[in-house]
Amino acid sequence: QKEVEQNSGPLSVPEGAIASLNCTYSDRVSQSFFWYRQYSGKSPELIMSIYSNGDKEDGRFTAQLNKASQYVSLLIRDSQPSDSATYLCAVSSTDSWGKFQFGAGTQVVVTP
């Protein structure tokens, strides 16, 4: 059973601080990794995709991938109250026909 694990939270972060979210996965042939943000009652919204080891930055968001250790992380710099949401990690493998494995999500609460 392929698994994607995330801490459920809530992760409480002061406004302006860095939020650090982690995701581990079990399938060694995983090759595509995604972070989604989901506000309560809304659908998931793609924030970042990352395919190779290292860091990828987009605005206040940085995704970090380490395939050897089988984890992917998301950093949110200068956290804002509007960043309060659940963040889903998703992983796609070469043998999965495009099926994503989703983590259960980490709830982030940014406090003013």
Place this chain on the structure above:
Amino acid sequence: DVKVTQSSRYLVKRTGEKVFLECVQDMDHENMFWYRQDPGLGLRLIYFSYDVKMKEKGDIPEGYSVSREKKERFSLILESASTNQTSMYLCASSYGIYNEQFFGPGTRLTVL
């Protein structure tokens, strides 16, 4: 921008009714997906399609069927709705099987 639309945001049906949920994407994406999302269970894949008239079972296909007669449209059918199918239903599409999935706004279905 990718646009995925779903036919209804909220839907209330009676047990035993046949229910149609429609999804349309405007980006010429090959792949389309139907998920349901329930508290504590996360996102679960019901069916997906990687081409017109093609369909593949996901993790929880029981009680559902799908139809894809045109590339841009993917329908989810509940042949005889039951109360345990009360859920948030999310449609997604992607260009390649390892690429980002983009979600529609979701349909909150209640079966009474």
